[in-house]
Amino acid sequence: MTEALENLERQIDELRAQVRRAATSGDPVRARELRADLRRMEQVWENALAALTAPVVDMGAPAQAGSILPAREQVHQALVLLAVPSAPKLVVSVHTAVFGGDLSSVKLTSLKRDEERSFRSSPHARPYYLCNALTYDRLVPARGLVAVSTWPLARRVVGPLSARVDFLRVGIALAHQVERMSTPTAPVLRLLWQYAANIPDAAPAFDAMQPAVVATAATAELSVHEDADLAHREEAAERARTQLDETHLLFGSSLKVVRRIATDS
Amino acid sequence: MDGIRGPAEPTKHNARTIAALTSNPGCARRRVLDAAGVDKKALAEHLGAPAPFGDSPFALARGNVFESIVKANGAAELIRLLREMLDLSLPEVAYHALDNVAGRESLDTRHRRSVQLLREAARSAEDSGTLFAHPLLRLDVGGRAVYLEPDLIAFQIAGRFHIVEIKSFPVIDRRAEPEKVAAAAIQSAVYVMAMRDFVASLGHDPEIVSHDVVLVCPRDFSNTPTAALIDVRKQLTTLRRQLDRLENLDSILGVLPPGLTLELRPDSTGARTRPVGELDEALKHLEPRYAPECLSVCEMSLRCREESQGRTEALGRSVQEQLGGIEFASEVLSLAAGTRPPSIHEEEAARMLRAAHRLRSQCLGETA
Amino acid sequence: MTTLTALARAHAVESGCAQPITTVRHVHVADRPFACVPLALAGEANAPLAALVGDERERPRLLVVHQPRDRDQRFGFAHRMGQLFQGYIARFPSVVQERVHESTRPVDGPQLWVPNPRSTAFLKLFGRSTRYRSVDGPYPVEETVPRLGRWLTQFVHEAEYPGQSMLLEATTVLTQHWATGQSAVEDAHLPALMAWLLTPDGMNGRAAALAAEDPVTHPPAGPATDPTFDREVLAPAMAAYDAASNPVARRTAKERLESALRGQLAPTWDLVWQAIGLMRQLPPGERVVKRWVRDVRSNQTFYLRLNDGSPPQPKRDGAVAAARRLSRLERTQANYEAQRAFDDPLVMAEHRLAGNAFVGTVVEVEVDRFTGKARRPLIKVRTDDPVSLVSGTVLDPRRERQKAEILEVEQDEDALIISLELAGGMGNKTKEPPPPRSLPTEGEEVCYSALSDEFKRDGDFPSLDETPWTHGGPPVPVRVTNEDVQEDWS
Structure with a gap:
């Protein structure tokens, strides 16, 4: 049996070498075929090895600490705290830091697809939907942002200043969150520091960071951009209401609008 | 020119390939291949001498991760750096993402959109945007338009545009690998040039695009970005010169046999059917200027190295110089041993070589 | 590049054999060298992936970081490497026991071999990334980690002085003693260089070197791995390791990853030891031992500093330290040049040819x-x-x-x-x-x-405490600060 295994290993090595040669000599078709062979052979090897190995009792994954809420609820929970359209990565790190959850960004992407399907089949059946943010100019889904359907439309439309404005708002929300916690955890503090470090006069150093000061500094900069941003957003939201149906209002429209803009330039 | 390439689409240029044009300006083979838009990688592969370099998927992934960190939250990290380094004023935070929307837009569409926004920015000083991510610019290379996509362009820093180049090599204790900085500088210069051509076409002074490029790299061993200004004036001059030379190939093209082609004749499955022997013949008309440094930049380098076997140039420029510029190793040895009389031009070199030969024999006995 | 070496290269081209460019060996080869062949993950600042290390050719120790972006695993790697390296150093009484040495008697001391200059650069950064780590605080590491960082820094810093034998790079040492029929660019590739020096029977050096350029049969000597290895072997193996959901799968994935990395490292490991063997065959130059004793002394001094609570080496030299260093570099360079020529008629011949x-x-x-x-x-x-x-x-x-x-x-x-x-x-x-x-x-x-091996006194420099304010004032001693610990790792 071990001899068979060694034999297999030799064949696998040989195949691997062939794959690399095919890849460097610019023969993608051959490389693909060989790769498939290789995976098959590796599977055979794995099975053979498993047969040889004494069965190990699988203790199962250790009980996960953290949230028992469904992923959808967890995302909602984090977004309610953030209160602005946010990148999946931020949703995950906020939920992990503040609520001790175990979300993954991959899960989040599939979630959003489910939401759209659910809304299309029976609109408004749920109290809220996880939806897209829209770009102010073309009203298409803004890249990589998740929002909540119950928010005012102007909050879900993003203009050129919105990234900064929303960044400052999250900084403020996190600062307040830290203030509320009796003993803020290291992950929450590190998260806040990512904001504080990029806001003028928010904190001189990680160790000297005070949440109230962070919030004040963020509010000060926010006042510089807030009005202009709101004007953009409201104008675009108004336009969206007249141009889009309710599914598109939540999940954005697609190509059609792109073409229109493209041809009139 | 198109005949040399054959019916294949001209190969796509990017800042890296354009920057590479400056690395061996004396090579006629390369100039013709680049000007004609020949796919050097495919050609080298078909000749059985594939390029001896490539990108690791890990390096590519790392590059993307770092770029997304710099650009996250409306480029919050970058705004901090620009405020610290270039006194970017507080209201200047507008961020326009000009990236491809879900792969649906053509290059032309994206280019038009970029032009529209940047034109606006160049015209009105106020409230027209600060950061433009992945705008699509156009540059004329050898008579053909090439699309280029800088990481970011920043505007409104003392009224000028700055190219922002994001690289994932680290700056450790305020030092980075000089070769990597040099490569980043010349690539950024390509963008500066494209941007200057663009603003000039709008009737503005090209100088409103700064020759100082903002290079953003991770600091120490962290993901925290740090930035430095790099003056690329020298690189701009070199680039401009090379691009002009690409258009000016008449002296080389004039002596090529008519009908010369390097096409690979792919069949319907994509397999290349051109007999290698024919390509060998065709390549003979395009003289290479091989140097060992080609090995890390040019796709054709292994092929050219093969051709320069036995030549002193294959040993490196400094060796060739030390050998008095004699072309072949065998000639070097016969001159050194005194078995062949030197020509008038070789006399000086021969004297040196004979002296070296005498000393070497003295020290090693007859083995030399 | 000198004319004599260039001529030797021309001979190598024509004969297909590497040519000697010295008559003696100009480095010391220790009785028990410690070899280290590191691999790094492409694209990262300084992420160790694997290494073969040890002082016995037959028993290389494989260190692997299964997920190089994981901070704990990275320091686990540093810890194990630190244990092995410090265990090695502890075996030399010449370093760890206070003793004064005769200046010309050969002594046994530690010597580190790596494949090439890139490996040295890697160890330099690895030293930088580990020597300020703290044994307590938010991300505590084992005591061995900062100590390893300081030792590596010591070796790498000393290796900048010409003529030392404390840290030797196989490609550098070999090309200082032989000329091949290829360029310096190709000589930097250890398998191709060794193909010229130990050409298989029935082949010439050029053919052997060409064969050695195939990354599939002759993995690059690192620390960078071959991109197709990354794509076709390493990435899938790492993904399998990350995805393994039960202990059996995890163990299988781990074994596969380790065997793939061992396969990339083992050929280089052998080449490094072959290089050591080749160097041993050459008779040493007369003045080599004098320089080696200086290396051993430097390590002894360093060992004392390490144990008397001195701070780790600074990130950058202060003004006085930099000036001292430059002056020492110049003197060492001049002495080394003279010693090489005095020890070796073929090196002297280069000076004769140049007219000096x-x-x-x-x-x-x-x-x-x-x-x-x-x-x-x-x-x-x-x-x-x-x-x-x-x-x-x-x-x-x-x-x-x-x-x-x-x-x-x-x-x-x-x-x-x-x-x-x-x-x-x-x-x-x-x-x-x-x-x-x-x-x-x-x-x-x-x-x-006109060469001279005369001892030259260190120039007059102010003490560190007296660094003039125009030059930044006295350097602030390095402390392990929270900032370094906070560095969030890529």
């Missing part, structure tokens, strides 16, 4: 020649060398304490006759004739050059 040295026959000696009371013998040397010296002081390494002043250079047909006035190294007594063999005699072959 000459070998010739003594054709005339005037012993009883005085300036005042001092004996100043005059000799005339006839040489065929293309001498460009016209005045100044020269000396012959066989009479290192005797200075010779060039008085006149005359042409004599194809040769030159050089008149030299000698001073020193012939006893002090003016009445009696100089001791036998203290002066060159007629018919003797002599070799004079």
Whole structure:
């Protein structure tokens, strides 16, 4: 049996070498075929090895600490705290830091697809939907942002200043969150520091960071951009209401609008 | 020119390939291949001498991760750096993402959109945007338009545009690998040039695009970005010169046999059917200027190295110089041993070589 | 690149064999060197992926970081490497016990071998990334981690001084002793270089080197891995490891990853030891041991500092330290150049060819020649060398304490006759004739050059505490600060 295994290993090595040669000599078709062979052979090897190995009792994954809420609820929970359209990565790190959850960004992407399907089949059946943010100019889904359907439309439309404005708002929300916690955890503090470090006069150093000061500094900069941003957003939201149906209002429209803009330039 | 390439689409240029044009300006083979838009990688592969370099998927992934960190939250990290380094004023935070929307837009569409926004920015000083991510610019290379996509362009820093180049090599204790900085500088210069051509076409002074490029790299061993200004004036001059030379190939093209082609004749499955022997013949008309440094930049380098076997140039420029510029190793040895009389031009070199030969024999006995 | 080496390369091209460019070895090869072959993950600042390390060729120790972006695993790697390396150093009484050494007696001391300069650069950064780590605080590491960082920094810093043998790079050492028929760019690839030096029977060096450029059969010597290995082997193996959901799957994935990495490292490991073997076969130059003793002493001094609570080496040199360092580099360079030439006629030949040295026959000696009371013998040397010296002081390494002043250079047909006035190294007594063999005699072959291996005192520098404010003032001692610990890792 071990001899068979060694034999297999030799064949696998040989195949691997062939794959690399095919890849460097610019023969993608051959490389693909060989790769498939290789995976098959590796599977055979794995099975053979498993047969040889004494069965190990699988203790199962250790009980996960953290949230028992469904992923959808967890995302909602984090977004309610953030209160602005946010990148999946931020949703995950906020939920992990503040609520001790175990979300993954991959899960989040599939979630959003489910939401759209659910809304299309029976609109408004749920109290809220996880939806897209829209770009102010073309009203298409803004890249990589998740929002909540119950928010005012102007909050879900993003203009050129919105990234900064929303960044400052999250900084403020996190600062307040830290203030509320009796003993803020290291992950929450590190998260806040990512904001504080990029806001003028928010904190001189990680160790000297005070949440109230962070919030004040963020509010000060926010006042510089807030009005202009709101004007953009409201104008675009108004336009969206007249141009889009309710599914598109939540999940954005697609190509059609792109073409229109493209041809009139 | 198109005949040399054959019916294949001209190969796509990017800042890296354009920057590479400056690395061996004396090579006629390369100039013709680049000007004609020949796919050097495919050609080298078909000749059985594939390029001896490539990108690791890990390096590519790392590059993307770092770029997304710099650009996250409306480029919050970058705004901090620009405020610290270039006194970017507080209201200047507008961020326009000009990236491809879900792969649906053509290059032309994206280019038009970029032009529209940047034109606006160049015209009105106020409230027209600060950061433009992945705008699509156009540059004329050898008579053909090439699309280029800088990481970011920043505007409104003392009224000028700055190219922002994001690289994932680290700056450790305020030092980075000089070769990597040099490569980043010349690539950024390509963008500066494209941007200057663009603003000039709008009737503005090209100088409103700064020759100082903002290079953003991770600091120490962290993901925290740090930035430095790099003056690329020298690189701009070199680039401009090379691009002009690409258009000016008449002296080389004039002596090529008519009908010369390097096409690979792919069949319907994509397999290349051109007999290698024919390509060998065709390549003979395009003289290479091989140097060992080609090995890390040019796709054709292994092929050219093969051709320069036995030549002193294959040993490196400094060796060739030390050998008095004699072309072949065998000639070097016969001159050194005194078995062949030197020509008038070789006399000086021969004297040196004979002296070296005498000393070497003295020290090693007859083995030399 | 000198003409002699260039000529040797031309010979190598024509003969298909590597050519010697020295007659002796100019580095010390320790009895028990420690080899380290590191691999790094592409794209990261300094993420170790794997290494083969150890002081026994037959028993390399494989260290693997299964997920290089994981901070704990990275420091686990540093910890294990630190244990092995510090265990190795602890075996040398010359370093860890206080003892004063005779300056010319060979001593046994630690020596680190790596494949190439890139590996040294990797260890330098690895030293930088580990030496400030704290054993307590938010991300505590084992004590071995910062200690390893400081040792690596010590070795890498000392390796910047020419002529040292503390840290040797296989490609560098080999190309200092042999010329191949390829360029320096290709010589940097250890498998191709070794193909020229240990060419398989029935092949010539060029063919063997070409075969050694195939990354599938001859993995690159690192720390960078081959991109197709990354894509086709490493990435899937890592993904499988990350995805493994039960202990069996995890163990299988781990084994596969380890065997893939071992496969990339083992050939280089063998090449490094073959390089060590090749170097051992060469007879050492006479002055090599003197430099080696200095290396061992430096390690001894460093060991004491490590244990007396001194702070880790700074990130950058302060003004005074930088000036001292530069001055030491210049002196070491000059001494090393002289020592190499004195030890090796083939190296001296390079200086002869450049006109800064000459070998010739003594054709005339005037012993009883005085300036005042001092004996100043005059000799005339006839040489065929293309001498460009016209005045100044020269000396012959066989009479290192005797200075010779060039008085006149005359042409004599194809040769030159050089008149030299000698001073020193012939006893002090003016009445009696100089001791036998203290002066060159007629018919003797002599070799004079402008090189000097004289000990030069360190220049005068202020102490660190007295660094003028114009140069930044006294350096602030390095502390392990929270900022370093906070560095969030990529």
